[in-house]
Structures are given as C-alpha cells and as structure tokens.
Amino acid sequence: MPDGSPLLRVEHLRKVYATTTGEVEAIGDLSFTMSHGELVCIVGPSGCGKTTLLKCLAGLLRPTSGRMEMDGAPVTGPSPAMAVVFQEYGRSLYPWLTVRGNVELPLRHKKLSRAVRDRIVTDAIEAVGLPQATLSHPWQLSGGMQQRVAIARAIAYQPEVLIMDEPFAAVDAQTRAELEDLVRLLHLTRGISTVFVTHDIDESVYLGQRVLVLSNSPTRVQEDLVIDLPSERDQLTTRALPRFTELRTHIYGQIQRARRGPAAAPRSAP
Numbered sequence: 001m002p003d004g005s006p007l008l009r010v011e012h013l014r015k016v017y018a019t020t021t022g023e024v025e026a027i028g029d030l031s032f033t034m035s036h037g038e039l040v041c042i043v044g045p046s047g048c049g050k051t052t053l054l055k056c057l058a059g060l061l062r063p064t065s066g067r068m069e070m071d072g073a074p075v076t077g078p079s080p081a082m083a084v085v086f087q088e089y090g091r092s093l094y095p096w097l098t099v100r101g102n103v104e105l106p107l108r109h110k111k112l113s114r115a116v117r118d119r120i121v122t123d124a125i126e127a128v129g130l131p132q133a134t135l136s137h138p139w140q141l142s143g144g145m146q147q148r149v150a151i152a153r154a155i156a157y158q159p160e161v162l163i164m165d166e167p168f169a170a171v172d173a174q175t176r177a178e179l180e181d182l183v184r185l186l187h188l189t190r191g192i193s194t195v196f197v198t199h200d201i202d203e204s205v206y207l208g209q210r211v212l213v214l215s216n217s218p219t220r221v222q223e224d225l226v227i228d229l230p231s232e233r234d235q236l237t238t239r240a241l242p243r244f245t246e247l248r249t250h251i252y253g254q255i256q257r258a259r260r261g262p263a264a265a266p267r268s269a270p
C-alpha cells in the first residue's frame with residue numbers, strides 16, 4: 001500500500017526523436033510523482049508516447065530534457081531498482097532455458113548465495129502460480145503462462161518499481177482477467193510499486209489506484225485521476241459498480257478529447 005513517501009519524480013520530461021525525415025516530438029512536457037507502494041496506470045491515445053515514457057523511466061532512452069528521480073537520485077541509465085515486463089513475452093524469455101532458468105538469470109548479477117537465490121526463485125515461481133512448470137521451457141507453455149514467467153522474473157529481481165508495458169495485450173480475455181488479478185494480488189501482498197501502461201480503459205480503472213491520462217503526442221499529463229473504488233476488487237462486482245462505470249466513461253471522454261487535439265484542457269474529476 002502507498003506509504004505516501006515519494007518514490008518517483010518526473011519533472012518537465014521532453015523527448016524528441018531525431019529521424020532522417022526530421023524531428024518527432026513524442027513527449028512534450030510531462031510531470032508527475034508516484035509514492036512508494038502505489039499502482040499507477042497510464043492510458044492515452046494510440047501513439048501518444050506511452051512506450052517512450054516507459055523507456056525513459058527505465059533508463060533505456062535518454063530524455064531530451066527534464067528530470068527523473070528515483071528515491072531522490074537522478075535516473076541516468078538502466079537501474080537495478082527497476083524491472084520491466086513487456087507485451088511480447090515470446091521475445092523476452094530465453095527458449096533454451098527452463099522457467100527456473102529464465103527467472104534466475106537476472107539474479108546472477110546480484111551478489112546472493114546459491115541458497116538465497118534458490119529461495120527467491122522458488123518463491124517468485126510459486127507467487128505466479130507456476131510451481132508445476134518449473135522445469136518446462138517457455139515454448140511448452142501457453143501465452144498467459146509465459147507472461148506469468150516474465151512477471152516471476154521481474155518480482156524475483158525485487159525491484160523498487162515494476163514497469164509493465166501493455167503486458168496483457170496479446171492474451172485472450174479470460175487469461176487477461178486472471179493476469180490482472182495476479183497483478184493486483186502481487187501488489188496487495190508484496191506492496192510492489194507498479195507503473196502499468198495499457199490501451200484498455202476498463203483495465204486501468206480495475207487495476208489502478210491512480211490513472212494518468214496522457215494527451216496526444218507531444219504528450220503531457222492531461223489528467224491525474226484517483227480511482228476511489230474499494231481496494232478489495234474482483235472482476236464481477238467491481239466492474240458492475242456504478243462508480244466503475246462513471247470512472248471509465250470519464251476517462252473515455254478524456255481520451256476522445258485528447259485525440260482531438262493537444263490543447264484539450266484538464267477537466268475536474270468526475
């Protein structure tokens with residue numbers, strides 16, 4: 001649960017890509033803060049700069065200007081404090097390694113005893129519900145199971161922030177619902193601070209404690225919305241709440257407004 005102390009601070013972030021045909025300003029002027037233990041979802045129109053923002057946060061891309069801080073220290077490159085789960089689980093797992101080998105791999109860079117490393121890996125694989133698949137290879141698993149392996153690898157790394165970039169876009173609806181509940185469970189039980197990018201407005205409301213709605217590119221934060229639904233959520237009752245419908249309708253309207261132009265003014269919360 002959020003303890004209120006600041007974890008991530010992004011100030012006036014701007015990212016311009018230089019291409020052979022000219023400059024592309026993906027991020028215009030973007031600022032937000034996130035507290036320890038928060039689960040923040042990010043939504044916005046297609047192509048607005050969500051992946052660019054995550055790559056900057058993860059230290060994989062150097063911003064053109066602006067400032068990002070983690071626990072008060074500037075983010076200047078890939079940080080051991082962050083783990084990223086991408087949409088393309090097929091490309092993020094090593095097919096020649098077992099589930100256990102994939103989860104263990106990033107831990108080899110940490111100075112841990114064999115016993116501690118084994119315990120962390122077993123715990124992470126159990127946490128995502130895959131103890132029976134420990135010795136399987138990724139190609140022997142369904143898409144949803146492969147994404148569970150990617151999540152296990154991320155949590156085994158024990159990051160300060162878990163960054164997820166549309167992680168469930170490539171799985172079927174039933175699997176997606178199960179994986180959403182897994183993310184909520186991991187967040188509730190382990191208090192992992194999570195930034196979750198999604199195209200799916202309902203998913204953002206179901207998962208998030210806050211939703212950042214981004215404007216069209218060059219992007220900025222169009223709205224920073226607190227999701228005031230009960231913290232105990234489940235797929236049937238939460239999605240049937242009138243407040244859930246109000247929030248999703250509000251965000252949908254904001255994204256429509258964002259699509260129409262960069263000058264859309266922020267609106268007050270619903």
Ligand SMILES: Nc1ncnc2c1ncn2[C@@H]1O[C@H](COP(=O)(O)OP(=O)(O)OP(=O)(O)O)[C@@H](O)[C@H]1O
Pocket residue numbers: 017018019024025026044045046047048049050051052053217
């Ligand atoms: N490597 C790059 N070089 C040049 N332009 C890029 C590059 N990567 C992204 N862009 C451009 O930056 C803008 C934002 O792209 P980005 O992929 O960050 O958006 P997104 O919101 O994640 O997209 P989507 O909704 O399709 O997932 C787009 O105009 C895109 O064409």
